[in-house]
Amino acid sequence: MTGRDATGVALAGVSKLYGRVRAVDDVSFDVAPGTLVTLLGPSGCGKTTTLRLIAGLEMASAGRLAIGGVDVTRLSASERDVGMVFQSYALFPHMSVLENVGYGLEVSKLSATERRERALATLKLVGLDGYDARMPSALSGGQQQRVALARALVIEPGVLLFDEPLSNLDAKLRRRMRDEIRELQTRLGITAVYVTHDQEEAMAVSDRIVVMREGRIAQAGTPAELYEQPADRFVADFLGGANLIACEVVAVADGIAEVRLAGLALRLPARGVSPGPATLVARYGAARPGAEGLEARVRKATWLGGHVEYSFDTPVGELFVVASDREPRLGTGATTRLAFGPSGLSLVA
DSSP, X not given: OOOOOOOOEEEEEEEEEETXXXXXXXXXXEEOTTOEEEXXXXXXXXXXXXXXXXXXXXXXXXXXXXXXXXXXXXXXXXXXXXXXXXXXXXXXXXXXXXXXXXXXXXXXXOOHHHHHHHHHHHHHHXXXXXXXXXXXXXXXXXXXXXXXXXXXXXXXXXXXEEESTTTTSOHHHHHHHHHHHHHHHHHHTOEEEEEESOXXXXXXXXXXXXXXXXXXEEEEEOHHHHHHSOSSHHHHHHSSOEEEEEEEXXXXXXXXXXXXXXXXXXXXXXXXXXXXXXXEEEETTSEEEESSSEEEEEEEEEEOSSEEEEEEEETTEEEEEEEETTSOOOOTTOEEEEEEOSSSEEXXX
């Protein structure tokens, strides 16, 4: 890698229409140099189309895209300073690992020796030193993903784009690879845009997350901001999972809301919510079985090693709760009370 200054990305009012369908609708966000921003959302929300617009694989119907301060809205993919790692890896099966990685350098002004040296150095960077002569078919899924990453890195792009790169891997390898991608991106100071529908993956790799819904941005912020201060029910439910409980805000003073919930009284940051009906967002670990709180009966209990997952019947409906295995285990049909702690709770209108 050259160690050059990282490049930023900016989208302003970007839209993409396919006939009358707005796949991306007036999207604006910035990616600061050297940071990783994830586009997160359900299938069909526009996240992959947005990534392809940045890459130049699709042309925007409206709006402006800039990379490194340069307007690239009408430039082709080959004219943009980007590298892309695809979901399918897209490796050439008839080429060796070294040939695959060096393919992007064929049109460069480097000599054959220089191209080979850079490809070998990039393979070492991604932990594949000594794999240069192997064919893709002789590699595991994780190793193929590293080859795809090396092929994108070898051209030393200003921006690296990831299109659901880990979706073809098993859960254990997916966790390991996401950590490796994040460590490499941070160490090299690369600007990256990452697409996934996996909330945990997004939380693990991102400096910022852009949550998308129906082609628009639902909310953007750091993982902690989105988790602790969701803008609405959709973001609260999609990022991290939560019980969405109907409640009543009886008063608001000095930014604190007094909340009534089936006889319970809670005081929470109002976050712009006015007196009247509201929704309490309760993360799965926010409630604990105990001697005080909301009456609850165990509908289902599932032990998963380090924790227990419960479904409780309560006066406010069925609640899902994750409790530590260190706490006394409750069986199906057991009665208890659920106390809500100060963390893991927020209000949305």
